[in-house]
Amino acid sequence: MVPSTCRIDTRDAGARHIAPTNHEAQLMTPEELLQQPEDQYMNPDQVAFFKSLLVGESATAMGRIDQLRVDLTGLEKAPDEVDAALIEQERQSILGSIERENQSLRDIKLAMSAIADGSYGFCIDTGEPIGLRRLLSNPRSLLTVEAKESRENKSRHLRAA
Numbered sequence: 001m002v003p004s005t006c007r008i009d010t011r012d013a014g015a016r017h018i019a020p021t022n023h024e025a026q027l028m029t030p031e032e033l034l035q036q037p038e039d040q041y042m043n044p045d046q047v048a049f050f051k052s053l054l055v056g057e058s059a060t061a062m063g064r065i066d067q068l069r070v071d072l073t074g075l076e077k078a079p080d081e082v083d084a085a086l087i088e089q090e091r092q093s094i095l096g097s098i099e100r101e102n103q104s105l106r107d108i109k110l111a112m113s114a115i116a117d118g119s120y121g122f123c124i125d126t127g128e129p130i131g132l133r134r135l136l137s138n139p140r141s142l143l144t145v146e147a148k149e150s151r152e153n154k155s156r157h158l159r160a161a
Helices: 030-035 044-076 084-117 132-137 146-159
Strands: 007-008 019-021
Touching: 007 132, 044 084
Parallel strands: none
Antiparallel strands: 007 019
């Protein structure tokens, strides 16, 4: 019996091969992604490519958080009172790193939600395509470069006021 996630490939007369369906097919390379025509923007293969990147980033971030927590636990057990200030500084550094990784996980979750609702790859402010190159450099991006700069300029202006 052929699993429901596969299709029969009958291209060769008499030969039957089980081929994975699109969502199980090997993902394209970044080069192949960039070579696709503009009218194919955010087609299912591209979305699968970026979903895979986000899943990988999520696993990496969770692994770093786990390691940072181990590092933090090791600091808490340090008995040397003379180095208390250095230990506290290192503790604060580790806590900051954990917070950055947690923010990364929140951003990944937002990007995965955008994939689920079909809006991934399009700016949440303008609706314009974010662009494959930007998404390759940061798959968590939900804004075009211009929209991100606009938000940063507004934020700077508000802080200066």
